[in-house]
Each structure stands twice: as structure tokens, then as C-alpha cells.
Amino acid sequence: MSNATAITEVKNPSPSARARIQAFGGFLTNMVLPNIGAFIAWGILTALFIPTGWIPNEKLAEIVGPSITYLLPLLLAGTGGRMIAGQRGAIMGMIGAIGLIVGSGIPMFLGAMIIGPLGGWVIKKFDKSIENKVPAGFEMIVNNFSIGILGFLLMILSFYVIGPVIESANNFVTSAIKSLVATGFLPLLSLINEPAKILFLNNVIDQGIYYPLGMQETLKEGKSIFFTVASNPGPGLGLLLAFSVFGKKAAKRTAPGAIIIHFLGGIHELYFPYVLMKPLTIIAMIAGGMSGITVFNLFNVGLVAGPSPGSIFSYLALTPKGNFLGVIAGVVVAAVVSFVITSIILKLDKKADEEEDFTSSIEKSKSMKSEGKQILSSSLVNPTSNTISKISFACDAGVGSSAMGATTFRKRLQKKNINGIEVKHYRIEDAPKDSDIIVVHKDLYERARLSHNDKKIITISNYIDDPNLAQLINELEEK
Structure with missing residues (x-):
């Protein structure tokens, strides 16, 4: 084996199981985070207007049920589908989600996070299978009817099969965790939660398990402890306070600043390097x-x-309302316990910390997080290249003239035996950020420039046969 080969193998190891789970958690996070504002709005609505809320209001409380049943799952499904296949994926995801919602008796958060990406995957595979096979001028009818027919089938499948299966699984998990609550063993979840955080797997647990369960319980009880079991900022606060007092060198200098970002800003990743430096x-x-x-x-x-x-x-x-004392006490007690134990560990540790130890921990933490991100990004986007690999035709709605133009242009590339270039059509604002060239009608240039000021934009007068398209073909042929 040559040295070059050996180096390549060292630099490109197979992704670990942890990284794959982490990437899955990142996918869930990317599905949930854009919709967090809607979840918070629902939480405020619930806290204010339900019968046990701050200002009970029977009429406004009527919004609580439909929001958690329809609005939030549809948002999740739409976002998940869009991550896989853009706007068409979002539509497919929401069509499938409505089958889940109507066919089940619980809020379908987990179901929406499954059916959304599934709907996106189905339409993406279909679009790939008919690529370069649709006659020019028939793009719109194929695009619309493909979503209509496939969406209809997915909706029926969700209603009769996927929804009941997910509901059964959800009920099993809910019963298991409620058993922990009833027997007083709920605190044992920290044996999983805290190590998972350090490995950047917390998103899998939070977004995949605790948040869906918490929303269901909140609908019935007006609150849920599940929202607190993995997100408590108290333990991290205690750890960082201990390093601020008893830490050494770089760790002690940086801990006070990390406290502000962790406890007030809510970015828990700030304390991970400290744990990695002192695993105990x-x-x-x-x-x-x-x-x-x-x-x-x-x-x-x-x-x-x-x-x-x-x-x-x-x-x-x-x-x-009525929960502030207990919530604050839970955060404070967690911080005190963490502070005391961390302080004892630091005091008993006679090893003199070097500056490099903390720096190494930070780099290790970044590496662990980026490993999962790399897997996630590689599965969602195309690798970048210095050559032209993606040309996007764009128009006002993204389904009419641009679709016809993209189909015609692909066929012209095939006739010239020019391969390896992706040509698709989009609404102007939805053209991918990794597009190498964006083609628009000359009257839409200013609008395209507003959304894509860093891209090469080619203007045309005719989506089928335009001199600028002919010139582009010649340039691609020369390359």
C-alpha cells in the first residue's frame, strides 16, 4: 500500500455509529428548529388561556387543541419534506401527514417527523426516474399529477397503516416512561441523557422522544416534566462554576464566559469541552x-x-402558573449538586492541567460535532465543485416556462454528449444556493438578483431557443 493511499484512508475513516446517530439527531433538529417559534406560541397560548392558565379564556382556549393536532405536525412534516425534495417534498410531506393526523387519536409529532421526509423521498425518487423523459411542454401536468397521485396514495397508506403503527409504538414508549414516573425512577434517565449530551446525541433524545411526549402530556395536563429531563441548564452551570473556582489555567479563565453563554444564552455545548478534559x-x-x-x-x-x-x-x-418555585428549585439544586461533585473531583485531581489539554478538548468536541454534520450535509446537498455542475432555470412560479426551458436545455446537452450537469427548474427565490448558473427571463433579472446576488445569472428572451442559451451550450462544450 502506498503512502498516499494510507493517508487517504486515515483522513476518510468510515463514519462511526455515534456519528450516524448524531447526524440523525441533526436531521431531527433541522426539522424542528425552524418551527420552534410556532411551538413556543402554542406554549404561551396554553399557559395563558387553558382553565388552569394565567388568564383562563374559554374561547381562546379552543385554539389549543387544533393547533397541536393540525398546525404543529403539518409544519414538521412540511419542513421534513422540504429538506429532502424542496417545495415538492414539503407538499408531499403535508399530504401524507394529514392522513396520519385524521387516522390517529394522538398528536402526531413523531409521525410527522417520519412521514414528512418519507414523502420528500418518494417524490424525489419519482422525479429522478422521469428525469429527461418528459416531453417539452408537458412538465407542468406531469409535476402536478405526480404529486396528486402519489400524495393520494401516501395519504391513504398513512391513514390505514403508518398512523396506527406509529400510534402503537408511541403508546408503548409513553407507558414505559410513565411507569418510570410512577415508580419514582424517572431520574435514572440522566444516566442516558448526560453522556448523550457530551456525545452530541441530545437532539435525538429531545426532538425524537421527550418533546413529542411532552406535547401530548401538555395537551392533557397543561404542562409536562418531559421538557425538563434533558434540557435543565443547572448541571452545566454547576460544572462551569466549579471550574471558575477550582479549575486551572485556560479552563479557569474561560469558564466564567462560558457560564454566560450556557446559562443565559442556552448553548449547552459550551461546557462539553470541560467534561471531555476531565471525563470523571x-x-x-x-x-x-x-x-x-x-x-x-x-x-x-x-x-x-x-x-x-x-x-x-x-x-x-x-x-x-404555580410552577415557578419547583422549576427554579430544580435548576438550583441541580447546579449545587453538580458544583459540589465537580469541585471535589477537581480538588482531588493533582495533575497540573496544561493549556494544550483544554485546547485539545475543544478541538475534540468540535470534531465530534462536525463528524455528524458532515454525514448529514453529504446526504442532503451535492458536493461543491469548481466546474459547472448545476444549472437552475427559474421563473415566477417555477412550474411553467422554467420547467419547459430546463427540459429543452437538458435534451440539448444530451445531443452534445455533455454529461454530469444537473439542470432543474425552480421558483426564483427557491433556486438552490449551490447553483453554478441561474437562467431567468430578462424581465425577471432584477428579482433574481435580489435573491442571488452572488450567482452568475444568464438572462434570456425565449426559454426554448435563445442566443444566450446557445452561447452557454458552446461554453459548456468547450469545457
Whole structure:
């Protein structure tokens, strides 16, 4: 084996199981985060107007049920479908989601996070199978009827099959976790939560399990402890306070600043390098998490929505009436326990920390997070290249003239034996950011420039046979 080959293999290892799970968590996060504002709006609505809320209002409380049943799952499904196949994927995802919603008796958050990407995948595969096979001028009818027919089939499948299966699985998980609550073993979840955070797997747990369960419980009870079991900022606060007092060198200098970003800003990743530098402190994080959950449980408190980011401000904003004492106590106790145990660990550690130790921990933390991101990004976007690999035809709606222009241009490339260039059609604002060239009608140039000022834009007068298109063909042929 040559040295070059050896180096390549070292630099491109197979993704670890952790990285793959992390990438999955990143996918869930990218589906949820754009819609967090809607979840918070629902949480505020619930906290204010349900019978046990701050200002009960029977009429406004009528919005709570339909919002959690229809609005939030449809938003998730639409976002998941769009991540896979753009606007067509979003439509397919929402069509499939309505079958789930009507065919089940619970809020279909988990179902929406499955059916949305599935709908996007179905239409993406279909579009790929008919690429370069649709006669010019028939693009719009094929595009519309393909979504109509496939969406209809997915809706029926969701109603009769996918929805009941997901509901059964959801009921099983809910029963299992409720058993932990009833037996007092809920704090044991910290044995999973805290190590998962350090490995950047917290999004899988939060967005995939706790948040959907929390929303269901909130609809019935007006709050849920599930929103607090993995997001409590107390353990991280205690750890960073201990490093601020008993840490050494770089760790001690940086910990106070990290406290502000972690506790007030809600970015928990700031404390991960400190745990990686002193792995034994994971004990403090687990103990802090367990103590916090214990206090939340004793006070019978919860939040009305998922706190994202996990800031103390988010916690207080989403705390319902009568729960402030218990919520604050859970955060404070978790911080105290974590602080005490971390302090003991740091005091007993006689090793003199080097500047490089903390720097190495930061780099390790970044590497662990980026590994999952790389897997996720490689599965959603095309790799970039210095050559022209993507040409986007764009028009006002993205389904008429631009579709015909893209079909005709692809066929001209085939006749010239020019391969490896993706040619698709979009609404102007939806043209992908990784497009090498965007083709628009000359009257739409200013509009295209507003959304794509960093792209090469070619203007034409005729989407089928235009001198500028002929010149582009010649340039591509020369390359």
C-alpha cells in the first residue's frame, strides 16, 4: 500500500455509529428548529388561556387543541419534506401527514417527523426516474399529477397503516416512561441523557422522544416534566462554576464566559469541552441531572413547551402558573449538586492541567460535532465543485416556462454528449444556493438578483431557443 493511499484512508475513516446517530439527531433538529417559534406560541397560548392558565379564556382556549393536532405536525412534516425534495417534498410531506393526523387519536409529532421526509423521498425518487423523459411542454401536468397521485396514495397508506403503527409504538414508549414516573425512577434517565449530551446525541433524545411526549402530556395536563429531563441548564452551570473556582489555567479563565453563554444564552455545548478534559466530571453531570429531575418530580412541575435554546430565560418564560418555585428549585439544586461533585473531583485531581489539554478538548468536541454534520450535509446537498455542475432555470412560479426551458436545455446537452450537469427548474427565490448558473427571463433579472446576488445569472428572451442559451451550450462544450 502506498503512502498516499494510507493517508487517504486515515483522513476518510468510515463514519462511526455515534456519528450516524448524531447526524440523525441533526436531521431531527433541522426539522424542528425552524418551527420552534410556532411551538413556543402554542406554549404561551396554553399557559395563558387553558382553565388552569394565567388568564383562563374559554374561547381562546379552543385554539389549543387544533393547533397541536393540525398546525404543529403539518409544519414538521412540511419542513421534513422540504429538506429532502424542496417545495415538492414539503407538499408531499403535508399530504401524507394529514392522513396520519385524521387516522390517529394522538398528536402526531413523531409521525410527522417520519412521514414528512418519507414523502420528500418518494417524490424525489419519482422525479429522478422521469428525469429527461418528459416531453417539452408537458412538465407542468406531469409535476402536478405526480404529486396528486402519489400524495393520494401516501395519504391513504398513512391513514390505514403508518398512523396506527406509529400510534402503537408511541403508546408503548409513553407507558414505559410513565411507569418510570410512577415508580419514582424517572431520574435514572440522566444516566442516558448526560453522556448523550457530551456525545452530541441530545437532539435525538429531545426532538425524537421527550418533546413529542411532552406535547401530548401538555395537551392533557397543561404542562409536562418531559421538557425538563434533558434540557435543565443547572448541571452545566454547576460544572462551569466549579471550574471558575477550582479549575486551572485556560479552563479557569474561560469558564466564567462560558457560564454566560450556557446559562443565559442556552448553548449547552459550551461546557462539553470541560467534561471531555476531565471525563470523571460526567459523574457530576449525571448526579446534577438526577437531582434536578427528582426536585421537578417532587414539586410536580413542568413546562408548557420545549425550551429551545435551553436557557434559564426559556425555562422561566415557559413555566406555567404555580410552577415557578419547583422549576427554579430544580435548576438550583441541580447546579449545587453538580458544583459540589465537580469541585471535589477537581480538588482531588493533582495533575497540573496544561493549556494544550483544554485546547485539545475543544478541538475534540468540535470534531465530534462536525463528524455528524458532515454525514448529514453529504446526504442532503451535492458536493461543491469548481466546474459547472448545476444549472437552475427559474421563473415566477417555477412550474411553467422554467420547467419547459430546463427540459429543452437538458435534451440539448444530451445531443452534445455533455454529461454530469444537473439542470432543474425552480421558483426564483427557491433556486438552490449551490447553483453554478441561474437562467431567468430578462424581465425577471432584477428579482433574481435580489435573491442571488452572488450567482452568475444568464438572462434570456425565449426559454426554448435563445442566443444566450446557445452561447452557454458552446461554453459548456468547450469545457
